[in-house]
Amino acid sequence: xxxxxxxxxxxxxxxxxxxxxxxxxxxxxxxxxxxxxxxxxxxxxxxxxxxxxxxxxxxxxxxxxxxxxxxxxxxxxxxxxxxxxxxxxxxxxxxxxxxxxxxxxxxxxxxxxxxxxxxxxxxxxxxxxxxxxxxxxxxxxxxxxxxxxxxxxxxxxxxxxxxxxxxxxxxxxxxxxxxxxxxxxxxxxxxxxxxxxxxxxxxxxxxxxxxxxxxx
Amino acid sequence: xxxxxxxxxxxxxxxxxxxxxxxxxxxxxxxxxxxxxxxxxxxxxxxxxxxxxxxxxxxxxxxxxxxxxxxxxxxxxxxxxxxxxxxxxxxxxxxxxxxxxxxxxxxxxxxxxxxxxxxxxxxxxxxxxxxxxxxxxxxxxxxxxxxxxxxxxxxxxxxxxxxxxxxxxxxxxxxxxxxxxxxxxxxxxxxxxxxxxxxxxxxxxxxxxxxxxxxx
Numbered sequence: 001x002x003x004x005x006x007x008x009x010x011x012x013x014x015x016x017x018x019x020x021x022x023x024x025x026x027x028x029x030x031x032x033x034x035x036x037x038x039x040x041x042x043x044x045x046x047x048x049x050x051x052x053x054x055x056x057x058x059x060x061x062x063x064x065x066x067x068x069x070x071x072x073x074x075x076x077x078x079x080x081x082x083x084x085x086x087x088x089x090x091x092x093x094x095x096x097x098x099x100x101x102x103x104x105x106x107x108x109x110x111x112x113x114x115x116x117x118x119x120x121x122x123x124x125x126x127x128x129x130x131x132x133x134x135x136x137x138x139x140x141x142x143x144x145x146x147x148x149x150x151x152x153x154x155x156x157x158x159x160x161x162x163x164x165x166x167x168x169x170x171x172x173x174x175x176x177x178x179x180x181x182x183x184x185x186x187x188x189x190x191x192x193x194x195x196x197x198x199x200x201x202x203x204x205x206x207x208x209x210x211x212x213x214x215x216x
Numbered sequence: 217x218x219x220x221x222x223x224x225x226x227x228x229x230x231x232x233x234x235x236x237x238x239x240x241x242x243x244x245x246x247x248x249x250x251x252x253x254x255x256x257x258x259x260x261x262x263x264x265x266x267x268x269x270x271x272x273x274x275x276x277x278x279x280x281x282x283x284x285x286x287x288x289x290x291x292x293x294x295x296x297x298x299x300x301x302x303x304x305x306x307x308x309x310x311x312x313x314x315x316x317x318x319x320x321x322x323x324x325x326x327x328x329x330x331x332x333x334x335x336x337x338x339x340x341x342x343x344x345x346x347x348x349x350x351x352x353x354x355x356x357x358x359x360x361x362x363x364x365x366x367x368x369x370x371x372x373x374x375x376x377x378x379x380x381x382x383x384x385x386x387x388x389x390x391x392x393x394x395x396x397x398x399x400x401x402x403x404x405x406x407x408x409x410x411x412x413x414x415x416x417x418x419x420x421x422x423x424x425x426x427x428x429x430x431x432x
Contacts, residue, residue, distance in 0.1 A: 010331075010335075012236065015238075016237075017236065017237045017238035017241070018236050018237070018238055018329065019236060019237060020228065020233065020234050020235060020236055020237075020331060021232075021233045021234070021235060021236075021237070021240075022231075022233035022234055024237075025233070088331070088332070088335045088339075089339065090335040090338045090339045090343075090345055091335060091345060091349075092345065095339070096338070096339070096342050096343070096344050096345075097344070099342055100342055100344075103342075110339075111339035111340070111342065112339065113234065113331045113332070113335045113336040113339040114331060114335075115226075115236060115304070115329045115330060115331055116304070116329075116332065116335060119226075119304045119306040119307060119329045119330075119332060120329040122306045122312070123304075123305065123306045123311070123312070123326075123327035123328065123329040124327070126312050126315055126316055126319075126327065127306075127312070128312050128313070128316075129306055129307060129308065129312075129351075130356075131352075131356045132350060132351070132352050132356060132358050132361065133307075133350070133351040133352075134348060134349070134350050134351075134361075134363070135345075135348070135349040135350075135351070136347075136348050136349075140346075140347045140348060142348050145348065145350075145361065145362075145363070146361075147350070147361070
């Protein structure tokens, strides 16, 4: 039996037009597609209609490892296994971890980059990324880092804290459910009531005050 | 005459398979494609064969503004104008600046995100992005920022300085000409001779020591 390489593929944000040609090519050959709660299922239906879909949900830790272990077995049996990740799998997405695990078990693996939700958000709302840009993901938040732009991933739970810790000259652009039909964007400064209702997934982009200019 | 929207489109890294469906759709409708020195011309030949190609080279400042001004006129005359940018146009790529200029002149404009070279590099060499990630572009380098991973764009000229300023527990992965046929990658620590020959474009990824594991 030929061992098949595993692919960890970035699907981009929700919008299926932001997927790459390489991702589509790999999905078309997939026998099994593992996907998490943030992936747009339309993408799997369109490009891997005959593949077995395995939903991983909001899986973490040991449960995640079980899926990976199962995937390694399937690749060893000669099946084309794809992990489909929202956005770019290299940005806080565990994609690289999966490939390292596969390779250390003798199974080839490749991470296929995708369009990150954070650049899709700043593109859509024309938010200049100037000077030094910091990316952080909950729970690894460092409030002391000084930068022109700070992007916080997976921060829905700590919106309240993020807003109250804004400096006087900063504002936070919160982009919720980017490219979904119910996308919402709001700009808040320190003075605002932080008890707002933000649906996940959301990005928080903190930058010097100045407002955003819509591109649409 | 109908004013046409201008599109600023990310082409992804050199590899034409890393372009998005949306980018292709927009290129197919283009009458004029402006592109800089880092864009893979194969992409324009493939997806916009009948468009007029305008090479901007390593253009900066006033010269860049002249191209933008010209582009605004052409859009006003009803032509489909595309600025094609390497990687993701939102990351130190001036794409957002172009759209703001267009919109302030009454011309609709959209930035279409792409796969960033930095995530393509960390995907290919399985470099974990953990904790806090900092993005900087020459000349806006802040050597004092502490982070788990620092990514420096356009730093070819200051490789020497970057290497000598590494901390003892850090190493720099330098990825030159990502996905070009003559791609090169090298891992250096503080002790190495910094006088190496690195061809642009190059990314410098600084992280805690540990080596990279190739995914290919």
